[in-house]
Structures are given as structure tokens and as C-alpha cells.
Amino acid sequence: MLSPESLKKIDHEIAKYPIDKKQSAVMSALAIAQDEKGWLANETMNFVAKYLGMPPIAVYEVATFYNMYNLEPLGEYKITVCTNLPCALSGGNDVANYVKKKLSIGFNQTTADGKFTLKEGECMGACGDAPVLLVNNKRMCSFMTNDMIDQLLEELSK
Amino acid sequence: MTQFTQTLLAGVDSSDAENWQLKNYARRSGYSAIRKILSNKISPDSVIEEVKKSALRGRGGAGFPTGLKWSFMPKQYEGDKYIVCNSDEGEPGTFKDRDIMRHNPHILIEGMIIAAYAMGVKVGYNYIHGEIWDTYERMEEAVEEARAAGYLGNNILGSNFSFNLYNHHGYGAYICGEETALLESIEGKKGQPRFKPPFPANYGLYGKPTTINNTETFASVPWIILNGGEQYLKLGKPNNGGTKLFSVSGHVNKPGNYEIPMGTPFATLLEMAGGMRGGKKLKACIPGGSSMPVLPGEIMMQTDMDYDSIAKAGSMLGSGAVIIMDETTCMVKALERLSYFYFEESCGQCTPCREGTGWLYRIVNRIEHGKGLMEDLDLLDNIADNIQGRTICALGDAAAMPVRAMIQHFRNEFIYHIEHKKCMV
Amino acid sequence: MINIEIDGQQVSVPKGGTVMDGAKELGIYIPHFCYHKKLSIAANCRMCLVQVEKAPKPLPACATPVMEGMKVFTRSDQAITAQKGVMEFLLINHPLDCPICDQGGECQLQDLAVGYGAGQSRYTEAKRVVVNKNFGPLISTDMTRCIHCTRCVRFGQEIAGIMELGMAGRGEHAEILSFVGNSVDSELSGNMIDLCPVGALVSKPFRYSARTWELSRRKSISPHCGLGSNLVVQVKHNRVMRVLPRENEAINECWLSDKDRFSYEGLNSEDRLTKPMIKRDSQWQECDWQDALEFAVHGIKTVKEKYGAGKIGALTSPHSTIEELYLLQKLIRALGSENIDHRLRQSDFRLDSQLQGIPWLGTSIAAISELKSVLIVGSTLRKDHPLIAQRIRQAVKRGLQLNIVNPIGDDLLTDVTNEVIVAPNALVTTMAEILKAVTVIKNLQVADELKEVISAVKVTDIAHKIATSLLQENPAAIYLGNMAQHHPDYTDILVLVQHIAEAAEAQFGMLGEAANSLGAYLAGAVPGQVESAGLNAAQMLGNDLKRTSAPCQGYILMNMEPEYDSHNSQQALKVLKDAEFVISMSSYKGTASTYADVILPIAPFTETSGTYINTEGRVQSFNGVVSPLGETRPAWKVLRVLGNLLEFNGFDYEASEQVRAEIIPEEKDINGRLNNKLKSFVISVTDQSNTNLQRIGEVPIYQSDPIVRRAESLQVTSDAATPRAWMCSALLDKLNISAGDKVKVKQDQGEARLYAACDDRLPPDCVRVVSAHSDTIALGAMFGEILVEKL
Numbered sequence A: 001m002l003s004p005e006s007l008k009k010i011d012h013e014i015a016k017y018p019i020d021k022k023q024s025a026v027m028s029a030l031a032i033a034q035d036e037k038g039w040l041a042n043e044t045m046n047f048v049a050k051y052l053g054m055p056p057i058a059v060y061e062v063a064t065f066y067n068m069y070n071l072e073p074l075g076e077y078k079i080t081v082c083t084n085l086p087c088a089l090s091g092g093n094d095v096a097n098y099v100k101k102k103l104s105i106g107f108n109q110t111t112a113d114g115k116f117t118l119k120e121g122e123c124m125g126a127c128g129d130a131p132v133l134l135v136n137n138k139r140m141c142s143f144m145t146n147d148m149i150d151q152l153l154e155e156l157s158k
Numbered sequence B: 001m002t003q004f005t006q007t008l009l010a011g012v013d014s015s016d017a018e019n020w021q022l023k024n025y026a027r028r029s030g031y032s033a034i035r036k037i038l039s040n041k042i043s044p045d046s047v048i049e050e051v052k053k054s055a056l057r058g059r060g061g062a063g064f065p066t067g068l069k070w071s072f073m074p075k076q077y078e079g080d081k082y083i084v085c086n087s088d089e090g091e092p093g094t095f096k097d098r099d100i101m102r103h104n105p106h107i108l109i110e111g112m113i114i115a116a117y118a119m120g121v122k123v124g125y126n127y128i129h130g131e132i133w134d135t136y137e138r139m140e141e142a143v144e145e146a147r148a149a150g151y152l153g154n155n156i157l158g159s160n161f162s163f164n165l166y167n168h169h170g171y172g173a174y175i176c177g178e179e180t181a182l183l184e185s186i187e188g189k190k191g192q193p194r195f196k197p198p199f200p201a202n203y204g205l206y207g208k209p210t211t212i213n214n215t216e217t218f219a220s221v222p223w224i225i226l227n228g229g230e231q232y233l234k235l236g237k238p239n240n241g242g243t244k245l246f247s248v249s250g251h252v253n254k255p256g257n258y259e260i261p262m263g264t265p266f267a268t269l270l271e272m273a274g275g276m277r278g279g280k281k282l283k284a285c286i287p288g289g290s291s292m293p294v295l296p297g298e299i300m301m302q303t304d305m306d307y308d309s310i311a312k313a314g315s316m317l318g319s320g321a322v323i324i325m326d327e328t329t330c331m332v333k334a335l336e337r338l339s340y341f342y343f344e345e346s347c348g349q350c351t352p353c354r355e356g357t358g359w360l361y362r363i364v365n366r367i368e369h370g371k372g373l374m375e376d377l378d379l380l381d382n383i384a385d386n387i388q389g390r391t392i393c394a395l396g397d398a399a400a401m402p403v404r405a406m407i408q409h410f411r412n413e414f415i416y417h418i419e420h421k422k423c424m425v
Numbered sequence C: 001m002i003n004i005e006i007d008g009q010q011v012s013v014p015k016g017g018t019v020m021d022g023a024k025e026l027g028i029y030i031p032h033f034c035y036h037k038k039l040s041i042a043a044n045c046r047m048c049l050v051q052v053e054k055a056p057k058p059l060p061a062c063a064t065p066v067m068e069g070m071k072v073f074t075r076s077d078q079a080i081t082a083q084k085g086v087m088e089f090l091l092i093n094h095p096l097d098c099p100i101c102d103q104g105g106e107c108q109l110q111d112l113a114v115g116y117g118a119g120q121s122r123y124t125e126a127k128r129v130v131v132n133k134n135f136g137p138l139i140s141t142d143m144t145r146c147i148h149c150t151r152c153v154r155f156g157q158e159i160a161g162i163m164e165l166g167m168a169g170r171g172e173h174a175e176i177l178s179f180v181g182n183s184v185d186s187e188l189s190g191n192m193i194d195l196c197p198v199g200a201l202v203s204k205p206f207r208y209s210a211r212t213w214e215l216s217r218r219k220s221i222s223p224h225c226g227l228g229s230n231l232v233v234q235v236k237h238n239r240v241m242r243v244l245p246r247e248n249e250a251i252n253e254c255w256l257s258d259k260d261r262f263s264y265e266g267l268n269s270e271d272r273l274t275k276p277m278i279k280r281d282s283q284w285q286e287c288d289w290q291d292a293l294e295f296a297v298h299g300i301k302t303v304k305e306k307y308g309a310g311k312i313g314a315l316t317s318p319h320s321t322i323e324e325l326y327l328l329q330k331l332i333r334a335l336g337s338e339n340i341d342h343r344l345r346q347s348d349f350r351l352d353s354q355l356q357g358i359p360w361l362g363t364s365i366a367a368i369s370e371l372k373s374v375l376i377v378g379s380t381l382r383k384d385h386p387l388i389a390q391r392i393r394q395a396v397k398r399g400l401q402l403n404i405v406n407p408i409g410d411d412l413l414t415d416v417t418n419e420v421i422v423a424p425n426a427l428v429t430t431m432a433e434i435l436k437a438v439t440v441i442k443n444l445q446v447a448d449e450l451k452e453v454i455s456a457v458k459v460t461d462i463a464h465k466i467a468t469s470l471l472q473e474n475p476a477a478i479y480l481g482n483m484a485q486h487h488p489d490y491t492d493i494l495v496l497v498q499h500i501a502e503a504a505e506a507q508f509g510m511l512g513e514a515a516n517s518l519g520a521y522l523a524g525a526v527p528g529q530v531e532s533a534g535l536n537a538a539q540m541l542g543n544d545l546k547r548t549s550a551p552c553q554g555y556i557l558m559n560m561e562p563e564y565d566s567h568n569s570q571q572a573l574k575v576l577k578d579a580e581f582v583i584s585m586s587s588y589k590g591t592a593s594t595y596a597d598v599i600l601p602i603a604p605f606t607e608t609s610g611t612y613i614n615t616e617g618r619v620q621s622f623n624g625v626v627s628p629l630g631e632t633r634p635a636w637k638v639l640r641v642l643g644n645l646l647e648f649n650g651f652d653y654e655a656s657e658q659v660r661a662e663i664i665p666e667e668k669d670i671n672g673r674l675n676n677k678l679k680s681f682v683i684s685v686t687d688q689s690n691t692n693l694q695r696i697g698e699v700p701i702y703q704s705d706p707i708v709r710r711a712e713s714l715q716v717t718s719d720a721a722t723p724r725a726w727m728c729s730a731l732l733d734k735l736n737i738s739a740g741d742k743v744k745v746k747q748d749q750g751e752a753r754l755y756a757a758c759d760d761r762l763p764p765d766c767v768r769v770v771s772a773h774s775d776t777i778a779l780g781a782m783f784g785e786i787l788v789e790k791l
């Protein structure tokens, strides 16, 4: 179900917790599974549940509680723009609008070519670098200007 | 420009990609605090005493005296105890812990080692906000370095003290910053806060005694041990010891983190942050993160940056996030965005917060969109009143306080919105 | 104890108790939704906020621990304002259409809203709508009404032992659901309906069929397992509409199993008999009672004249009342026969001559909660005794060590300390190993009759562990489940259990299979044993191979369907078909017309008064809750008339209470008659060289008795799924069969075609094929040799 590399990473996470507390690794296991699969299909969650000895619904609770899990297939790149107040004061909304215009999509939409999905994000703990956006949960882009967005989209479109 | 003593970022060069590494931390006399403790056989109780003397107060938001908190951990407890670092910085406006972790991660690790020593703890977790992934990776590397150098693991530096530290990442839930939600999250569950009592010191991670502190709190400890609690206290003001990182965001020229002594005037901080962007007028400031009451600019300019002074001015120091808003800011819109945040981030378990945050947001949203009624202002105040103090955790308060303060200080602007169905600014 | 004051009244609460505990003690009602005395404290609804002196804000009574000198005000301004505020929040997104809600009239939210709600809502925004979920055939949802109290979720995690529901999502989007549309399959699921304080989870079978105020509530006792759960039966227009638990802490607590709760559908089944029927000249015809009874009497007399009274037998299920059982045995004995039995699924009767008393649980049901170690032998515990499994689950949380010796490894949804899963024919050996371990540890002499067995086995590691658990943890008990009682070596198992228990100073007993498994003994529904030994069930049904004499020619059957209720269904049907004259007293048509000559419609438990004596010896009488359907009559009355028509003395009862008084003159007496010990018994070493495949043929949960077999909703649950031939993968490989293949399963002359399935928790060379199911009744004994062939 998951690749040996992913399983190795999950095992590394499991080792951080007491032996009878495997469930503690569920957040990282889901993140690792999502990195491999792009999103969390029911089978994937079921697999993680079995792997960690949890009821599948408990895995589902976790997957739906935390924002960064994708419960449906998204574009190849998920772009999350922070529009919370501190970012908004420094152009967060302008960035969001610019990306919307460039990609001709709104929040929670995916481009026709399946390349990009746009999301509105909450505070990323990087307000000093506003405006900020996040690519696929892991790559943070700071002090975004329109030029930088052009560059970024171009790079990702390749 | 004024130069202050730094305790957290002293000597840190964030432009140098390798400056965070252990060897460089060691050059800044890193890990000498724990060495001092172990080689001088300073007792755990003396460590806690020193922290008490320093008047270090929790940097996560509530400002609880750290030494006192540490003394709550049961001493004679058989079985596991834990310390947990709260690096789930997600309070809008706050971005200080990220800088500590990415530019000076070993100071946090050393702080946690000392805390573990003081409380007789063998295992610690550092819970890192999900969105700052590279910081999580940096911490993983730093922990590995520390382990390799013998600062983490069994028999640290040849002593009989052992401590292991692990990083746990979040994945997008502000509520996990609340300490008991964070524990639930480490346990692999939804981050839903627990009812207190029992408090974590008795029933924490996996039901074991646990102490939770903010990243900055732990990171403040090595300096205290090296230089003495009294010295630290003297950097700041009585009851408000030491220096503090303030995250300045919004309408300033140089947003960023500034480490200043407690009690430094707000005006000085504003100046350090390059002053108002475009020379505009300061209209309002949220001095302690988005959960805290907003204060009008005039009041702010008279206030010093420490717990007691800001409380006197009618707000709270909170996490030290200073959100600056100039005269062009629409306060209704600002509140709408904040209310949306709490509505989105409510964990959903307790009734007043689950139902009330949505209600608040929808009314403010209506007002912002020209569909407000005059009664709405009292209604907002009353709903906020019905949320505040009635919820399991303080997110309810955090959602209510900004609403009440905004209406208190900027009522005219709300009335204008309702009457003219448009913005005043 | 901690002293506090609530609303000016003093109360002492144990340390660790809450304000809510104190208020309950004083009889002060504090409104609440999420709090439930049997569940963990969530404190999420915030309805129970009260004022506490010196506390800056109102505190939830359910979660606030008492502290010495605490002063609480539940009706102060601060408290009432807080409670009203919460009520307003609860209602803003809750539909206000009580008249169309199935919970209307029995809704905690509705009740409280009347007292707390403002007349008019200040909420003018759009209300939240939540899509409904499909949780299977028993629970219907109206999720928009959910108030997120999480009682259902906590019930699953804590009581049912399986988390099937969760609260997914966050904040306002949080909703209760199962993992991707799974049904809720717990055998205790119906309790979530009771727990739901609003109309979000409601009974699917009951839905929209009545309003609560139209229903009359009558007390009754569940007729299924030996627990004797206390029921409230709700009736409208002389029809049972719904069954709810009646709280009895000593028995079912506040719970019911789904079987107890939903089986009532079987009472209203199409298959119910409404008129007597007789077979004249091979033709079935409905007739009146007079004709039917005369026909029956004539038939029985003829058999007696032709073959003698010894060729008349009576078979009854233990689900009958003691009054019915007593009159049946009285009738059969008046006829001059000793052939009567209720132990239809038992196969080993060697213990009969050695019983010192009536077999029973050996402890009270409540005592299970206090045990520190328990050994369960041969039981599908969760399915046969769902609420005992639940009790054990709670006890395990308090430190009970659960030890299992079983032919199946089904998940008990709790921590098992030691477990031995062995083939049915190795059960005796395993028990002997445990006995040997006990004697070795305690350095005891073995009784002569056991010497041979004991010397034939060695102490395995697991046997040692189980023995240690029983010896070291007190109090301890050993219980024999249904499979042990149906087992061909029941006597040997019992002897070993008795000796283990004696050595370990533990209690031991049987988990009563049916409502009156104990009562039937007391009523005398067992063959005479002293001089004129009567035939037992196995002999009457012809499956006792050791006996050569032919079974009976005349049978009176009461409440029993031979193909489902016997140890060997194939054999039972054959015997009855071969008999000359069969009277079937039954509530259902079933297939009686294929073997009976007269069918007498008798009332199920809801239509007659009677008494069940549960497995702990508790006598529980009940009245009928509706009048008998059609011309159905209570069986005790039918037996009374039969006795009169046969001109026997002592059949002139006017009320069932008279019958009961004859059986139990003084209730207290019965305790002295309960005894599980055998006088003495030399047990044999079982031959395990037999490597043929063995059947494990337990009775599935919803096939156990005629009523539940006809409960439609239960019949579409996953527990009622089509039987399969379960084998471990090693056996599948050996037979060159894959899971999912269609196979032919054969026993004696019978065969069934089933799908093969894999369960690696099964012992090698065992095939698990349930009995008592229409797909498998063509097969033979519940245990014994079986053949499997790939088709």
C-alpha cells in the first residue's frame, strides 16, 4: 500500500514514542502517506489505521481535524495563501487575488490542467515575512511580490 | 539605534546559513549552562529556585511564572514524566519561536535539557507548527547533532542524568497551541483541549505528569543558569524579568522579531521596527497576538512592553505579537478576518465556542457587507459575553475578547458601517 | 468524604467526586446533555454550568471536583444566565421542528428548551444542515439535530469497546460519522439511540411508527440470554412498538443488547400462528381450539396405547416460562413418561446422574464486576452474552485479568491476559493442563479419578500463566460458555473446571444460554434420573449414538423448532418426521407442518404472564404486555386444558401465579438448590489422534430462538450475514481452496454449499460453520467431523 521508503519513515516516527503508543505517530504517518500519494484516500487511511493499530474512524477524525491533510485529490501543487490579519495588512489578499487571476481559479479550485489548487490559509507563524504562501504544505515562500509569484508559477509549471 | 542585552538571539547571525549549528552555538558559550549544572552538581531544586528568582514568565501567552510551574511536578513520582515544548506558534501575529528554532535551535534544546534535569524528566517532545516545515527539519537536524555530541541520550556528559528529545510536527490546527489540545495531538488524536482539572502536572501526556512551556520560555533558561536569576530579573522589571522577543507585523517598515528588555516603551519598539510604513498614523495595535484586546494608537504610545503595563492599559502581553494598524485600516474588516479565524479554528467540542464563534463571525460579516443592524452591536457584545469564561479552553475567550475590545474602542466605526453601509476609511 | 454545600444544602461526596455527584445525591437537578453516569466526562455541552463561590466564572458541575467547604449555587443569576446562554447556542443551529422529529416528546433538548429558551430566537443567520448517514439497519440518523455531546462516540469507545463512530471535522463542521459510510455493527449499538439526548440517532425499526405519548409502557423481562435483562415494552394498539431498557444495576445496568432491544420485530412477524391447525388425512386445516385439543389428546392416547408411555417425549426450549415448563413436565409425568428435556443443544448428558444441584452462574452477575481474574471456557461471549462481555470489559479496565480457552479467537474488544485457542477436541486436554499447573503450583494431591488425565498432559507455559492468574488474583471465577455446554465432552470439561476452581478457591459456573436455562431445571423440565430414567434431549432426538433403543413415537414440542434448536438439526428433523404423532406448541408456523400433526398457537412472552429465573438464580415474573394475537393462547393455559382433557388431577389453575407458587413456594428456597458440583466422575482421556476436520458450529447471535430469528432488522445486520466456511489459511492451502471459493461442506448424510473464508485465528483442522441457520441445517452435529470439498 505504501512504499518501503514511506514505511521506513513511519517506523522512524513510531520510534519516537513509547512502545504501546504507536498512535502518536498517526499525524506523521498521514503526512508521509500524503507525500507519497498526493492525498488521503480511504484505503490509505485504512492502511495507516491497521499499521498503527487504530480504529479507522480515529484516523479519519485526525485526518479531518488538521487542515493540511488532503481528503480529495488536488492539483499537483497546492498553493495556500495566508490571508489572516497580519498578512492581510501587508498584502496577503493582494497576493491571493493575483494568484487567482493568474490561474483563473478561486479558493478551493483546481486549474483545468490539474496543476494547481488554491487554498486560503490561516496564520502560518511567519507574519513577519508577509505576504507568505505555502506550496504543498512544505515549501514556504516569503515576502511575495507579483514578480515572485510569476517566477514561482513558471518554475512549478515546468 | 538603542542596543539591548540579548538572551535569546545574542550573537546569532541569521544571514549565515550555518550559524545555527552546534559548533557555532558552542562558540557562543552554548551548552555551558548544562555543563555548569552537571559539573557543579547543582541540585534540581536549586535550578528551579534560580528560575523562580528570574521572574521568568511563560512566553506562550498566559505569562504564568515558570519556576512556580516547574515546582508543581510531583517529585517522588515513580514512572514516566514528560516535558513538552509548545512550538505550535499559530497565534496570528506571532512568529518568534520559528526564529529561535531556525536560527538558534540549540538554545531551546539546552533549555529543555535543563528543564528536564530540574524536574526529573527523561523524555521530552517539541511540538512544532505544521506550516513551518523547514523549521521542523532544522530541529530534527539540531536534535541529531545534540544527540551525537552527547547532550541528549543516556548519561548526558557522563553524568547519571538521561534525557531524550523528539520533535513532533503539527499539521494545521491553531487549537493545538492550547497545551492540553497539544497533548491530545501528540497522543495521536484530534487536538481537542481537555477540561482542567486535572492539570498536566498531574495528568498530562499519556496521563503522566507533564510540564508544558513555550519555546521562548525554555530558550530563556540557559542564560538564567549561566548569569543567575537575579541578573535576568534585572534586565527587565520586577515581576517581569528578562528580555522578550516581540514579533512586530502589519503597517511598519521593518516587520520582524525584536528582542528587548521587559518594560521597554512601545514607542522604542515601533522605532526599532522602522516606524510606521509610509509615515502614516498609528490607529490601533494589538499588543499580544490576535486573541488579545486591541488598543487605540494613543494608548499604545503611552505603554511599556511588559505584562503589567500592558494589562494596565487594558490588554495583555500574550505571546508578544505586536500587530500594527495604521489609519487606513478598517476595523470592521479587521475584526471580520479575526472572527473568521476563530470560527475556523474552533475545535468544535464545546457548545459556546462551536456555535458562538460562527455566530459572531456571521454578524461581523453582515456589518462589513452593509447588512448590519444597530442592535447587532449589543448582540455581538452579549454573544461574546456568553462565550467568554464558559468554554473548556481559552479559545472561547480569545474569540470573544477582540470583538468586545473592537466595539469598545471603535464603536463609531461600526456604527458608521451600519448606517452608511460602507467603510469609514 | 468531602463536605460541600449546594443551594444551601449540605452533602458529603467521596473524594474525587464532582459537583454533579453531590447534586444527584441531594436530588437537585442540574441540566446536562453530555454527562452520563456510565461514560467518561467530556464537559463539552456546558449546559451544567453552575456558580461556585470564589470561582471567577461558572463551572461545569459534571467535571468540577468537589473541594472541602465548596459552596455551589445551581439556580443563582450567574448560573441561570450561563445555562440560558448555552441553551441559546444549542438552539441556534438546531431545527425547531419538534412536531416532525421522531424524538419529539422524549427529547432532553426539547424538555430543557421549554424551561430555558428565550421565546424568540436572536439568531437570524442561515442554519447549519448536516447530511444524514447510513449506520445500518438499526440506527436512523437526523444529523442536523446533533448537538455534539459525543455520548455515542464515548459509548462505542468505552462501553461497546469498539470505536465505530467518531466526530470528524472541526468547529462548526464537526459531525458524527462512521468511517466512510460503514454501518455500526456493535451488538450493543442500540444503546446509542437511548444515549442520544436529541433526535439525531433514532431507532430505524421504530422510526415514525408512533409518538411517545401514544405508547403505553409495560415492564417485562427479556426472553433471550440467561441474563434476564429488564425491559420496558412500549405498546400501541395492542402491538409491541418498541423495547427499551429498564435500569437494573444488578443485571443489565442501563443497557440492552441489540438482540433484547430489536427482537420484538419477531413478535409481529408474518409467520405468527393465529389459529390451531390439525393434519387430517395428510391435509392441513385450521380448526377451533376444541377440535385441536381433542385431536391432540386422541393422538397422544393412541401412542400411549400402542407403544406405552415410555415412547412419549416432550421437548421444550429454555426460552419458555417456568410455569409452561412446569406444566409440560407435569403433563408428561402424569402420562407416565419421564422423557422431558429443555437442553436441546446439549450433547453430553453424562453429568446428569452426578449433578448435586441445578447448574447456574455460580456467582451473582454483579459480582463479575468485582472479579480480579476470570477464565472463560468455550464461549462466543460477545454474541451470546453481550452485556456480560460488557461487564467484563469494564472490569478489565479496573484490573481484571481475562483468560480465555476457546475454539475461536474472536475479538472480545478488551485486553485479554492469556488466551488458548484450540480445536474443540483439545479443550479437555487444555483444561487438564491448567489443572495440572494449578496442582503443581500449589503442590496438591490429585484426586484419583483425575490421575490418568493429569499424568497424560504436561504443563504448558500458557496453562501455567492461566493457573497463576486464577491463583493469585482474587476473587477469581471460571465460567463455561454456550460452546462448552454444547460440547461433546461437556462433563469432562466441567469436572476439570470444578477441580481447578476448588484448588484456586475460585467460583465456577455456567453462562446461562437462555432466559430459563436455570428455571427449567427448577421446574423439572429434565428427565427423571433416579429409577425410571427418562430420555434426555439427545436421546429423544436420536443423536445419542451410544444408545440403541428407538426414540419416541409421540412428541410434544413447546417453543422449539427442531431444525434450529437442536444439537444435530439433520438428525432431529429426521426423528420427528419418523415419529407417529407430534404436537407442536409454537408461536410460529415455521416448518412444523412438515413433521407435526397438530399445531397449537401459543403466546410469546409478551402475551402471557410468567417467570424467568436468570442465570444467577434471580426470579423475575412478568405480565403480558399485549393480549394474545388472534386465537393464540398462553401455553400454560393450553397445558392446563390438555391436563384436564386427559383427566389428570392437579391441572385446575386459574392464574399463572398459582403455578408459580407450586414451583417456588418460597422464593428464598431456590438458592439452596443451586450447585454446579458433580458428585464424582472419572473422566477419560480424549483421543486426539483423530486428524479429521472438525466442525465448530456455534449458534449465531440472531439465530438463537424463534423470536429473534424473525426479527427482520436484526436479520440484515452484519452479525446475521450469510454463513461461511471459515478456516485458517494453512487449512485452506492444504485443501487447495481460496477464500471466496464456493465449497461443499458435508456431515453425515447432509451437505451445504457455502463460500470459504479465511480466519487465521482459528485452530488448524477446524472448520467454523455456524449451526441453527437455514443455510446449514442440513448438516449434523454442532461439533464433530466435517468434510470440505472445493466445488
Ligand SMILES: Cc1cc2nc3c(=O)[nH]c(=O)nc-3n(C[C@H](O)[C@H](O)[C@H](O)COP(=O)(O)O)c2cc1C
Pocket (backbone or CB within 6 Å): B057, B058, B059, B060, B061, B062, B063, B064, B066, B086, B087, B088, B089, B090, B091, B174, B175, B176, B177, B178, B179, B180, B212, B213, B214, B215, B217, B218, B393, B394, B395, B398
Ligand atoms: C487557543 C490557544 C492557543 C494557544 N497557542 C499557543 C501557542 O501557539 N504557543 C504557545 O506557546 N502557547 C499557546 N497557548 C498557551 C498554552 O496553552 C500554554 O499556556 C503555554 O504553552 C504554556 O507555556 P508558557 O507557560 O511557557 O507560556 C495557547 C492557548 C490557547 C488557549
Ligand code: SF4
Pocket (backbone or CB within 6 Å): B175, B192, B193, B345, B346, B347, B348, B349, B350, B351, B353, B354, B391, B392, B393, B394, B395, B396
Ligand atoms: S473553547 Fe473552542 S477550541 Fe476550546 S475546547 Fe471549546 S470548542 Fe474547543
Ligand code: FES
Pocket (backbone or CB within 6 Å): C031, C032, C033, C034, C035, C042, C043, C044, C045, C046, C047, C048, C049, C060, C061, C062, C063
Ligand atoms: S453535562 Fe457538564 S458540560 Fe455537558
